[in-house]
Amino acid sequence: MSGYDVLVVAAAVATGLAGGVLYAFSAFVMAGLRRLEPAAGATAMRSINVTAVRPPLMLLLAASVLLPAGAAVVGLVGDEPGAAWAVAGAVVALVGILGITGVGNVPLNDRLEAAADPGTEWATFVPRWLAWNHVRTAAGALAATLLVVAVA
Template identity: 40%
Template sequence: MQIVLILSLVAAAIGSGLVAGIFFAFSTFIMTAFSRIPAEQGIAAMNSINVTIVRSPFMALFVPTAILCLVIAVLAVINWRGGASALMLAGAALYVIASFLSTIIFNVPMNDALEKVSGNGAEAAALWATYLTDWTWWNHVRTVASLLASVAFVRALMIV
């Protein structure tokens, strides 16, 4: 059982760390670059990313890491190890709630709304301005949560 736990923590630390890096790129330069181009071009670029990402290797990282976090939470509770289990639960909660579920609850609906708007005109420009602010804010949440989850898993590995 110990080897399963260790391998799970290593995989979750790597998975959540990689996801944090992807989100970090969006938060620090991709969305800023999109804000500097005309709304029609930004909307087209983001819509293209949104179509591409669901068919990319990112999904083979993002979803399984969430599932792995649920497994880690169960392992933490079943075989309570004090501080290590608390870190495991914290990492799992950060990733599943603030990274994975916030994506489904906040970012995906904004992506769906963006897909429905025409790329030009006042309505599109207004939606794009709101999208840039709101989507990026939630992406910051996802970035920090994924990074903190990775740190929690690494720290749990150090004391398990």
């Protein structure tokens, strides 16, 4: 296995893990929060948002973008046979994980944090946040798949 292959596999693992974490939010974390009274759900989500911006999640999200980008560059420079797939995986990770986080979920989190009445904000927050999160989840899965194809 070449260094390129190892890098692509690491990128696939990182994007798959990121997609899995995001899937967990879509599949059951948000469902659990929705069972609470709106004010309690909003309070819990605000607390999650504070604890999310720490190394465990931030390192994973960074790896899910930087490793695929590195694999794409190494693949292109080294004229690797699967480089186009690695580039596609990197683009999906960049746009679908990092981009959607920055333009979709983080602004919603900020709006919930700044709300004068978080319980009232919660009703509009949840469906919009989940929709963006579903996109991030799918992007993580798709990026991982494209990266696997790059070394297959």
